Amino acid sequence: MSGLSESVYEKIIKSKKRVQNHGEVFTPKRIVKQMLDLPNIRESCQNLTSTFLEPAAGEGAFLVEVLNRKMKMVVKNYGDDLIRYENYSLLALSTLYGVELLEDNAQKCAMNMYQVYYEAYRHQAIEHGAKVKNKVLDSAKLIISNNIAQGNFLTKLSANGNPIVFSEWQLVNFRKDAKTIKIQRTEYTIEDILDGTEKERGEPSTHSVKVEQLQLFDFFDDEEIAETVEKRMKYVPVKITDVYKEEMEVVHG
Numbered sequence: 001m002s003g004l005s006e007s008v009y010e011k012i013i014k015s016k017k018r019v020q021n022h023g024e025v026f027t028p029k030r031i032v033k034q035m036l037d038l039p040n041i042r043e044s045c046q047n048l049t050s051t052f053l054e055p056a057a058g059e060g061a062f063l064v065e066v067l068n069r070k071m072k073m074v075v076k077n078y079g080d081d082l083i084r085y086e087n088y089s090l091l092a093l094s095t096l097y098g099v100e101l102l103e104d105n106a107q108k109c110a111m112n113m114y115q116v117y118y119e120a121y122r123h124q125a126i127e128h129g130a131k132v133k134n135k136v137l138d139s140a141k142l143i144i145s146n147n148i149a150q151g152n153f154l155t156k157l158s159a160n161g162n163p164i165v166f167s168e169w170q171l172v173n174f175r176k177d178a179k180t181i182k183i184q185r186t187e188y189t190i191e192d193i194l195d196g197t198e199k200e201r202g203e204p205s206t207h208s209v210k211v212e213q214l215q216l217f218d219f220f221d222d223e224e225i226a227e228t229v230e231k232r233m234k235y236v237p238v239k240i241t242d243v244y245k246e247e248m249e250v251v252h253g
């Protein structure tokens with residue numbers, strides 16, 4: 001390599017130790033592209049709703065390239081209208097999932113994906129003489145942070161010891177080429193997915209159950225007592241550009 005600048009070469013290993021301990025060798029971009037150009041995979045990369053899961057994601061070599069390809073399709077099909085672009089680009093983003101064991105790689109993977117999303121969106125906004133919207137960027141961040149899990153794909157456990165949970169972002173009342181998209185989020189553990197467990201739309205995983213905090217008053221002492229009452233909650237259907245709000249409602253009955 002002497003005589004050539006380092007940028008000519010992609011860094012495919014970080015250290016010998018990491019290779020030995022975690023099998024960490026990154027796939028060069030050229031090889032990633034060749035693999036994604038294989039028949040059927042190439043077409044899936046151009047399909048906004050086809051789902052990808054990278055079980056040992058590293059810094060996201062494959063996910064980032066799939067996202068690049070999907071974002072190009074969004075421009076091609078919906079680039080004439082910024083609202084459409086915002087909605088369909090978030091839909092494309094919501095189909096990409098990854099698991100990575102090491103914290104630094106998992107963070108880099110999420111950052112790399114956000115950077116691709118942000119740059120592509122910013123470029124489109126400029127083309128339309130508009131500014132990027134915070135709600136779109138916040139929704140992109142929320143989707144990426146839920147779709148990229150730090151954990152062990154073999155044990156199916158995340159770094160905190162709980163099962164890895166993924167969200168399915170299901171289309172609600174979708175009409176072809178609709179200008180805006182509504183989705184409803186449902187959570188599954190990897191075990192649920194592999195077992196084909198059926199869940200009600202909007203149901204969170206038991207490992208991320210949200211509880212309602214009730215403020216009760218003691219009438220005699222006028223004292224406020226905070227009591228945590230467990231209530232079943234579910235995610236409600238929302239515009240995909242509002243998904244960052246993580247809106248839930250109490251399930252009655």
Ligand SMILES: C[S@@+](CC[C@H](N)C(=O)[O-])C[C@H]1O[C@@H](n2cnc3c(N)ncnc32)[C@H](O)[C@@H]1O
Pocket residue numbers: 022023024025026027054055056057058059060061062099100101102105151152153154155
């Ligand atoms: C060979 S590298 C490939 C990374 C990426 N897919 C690429 O092609 O550039 C393998 C990655 O898997 C991660 N890894 C190793 N064991 C894992 C496990 N049990 N679950 C999830 N990730 C794992 C390593 O930390 C490493 O980043």
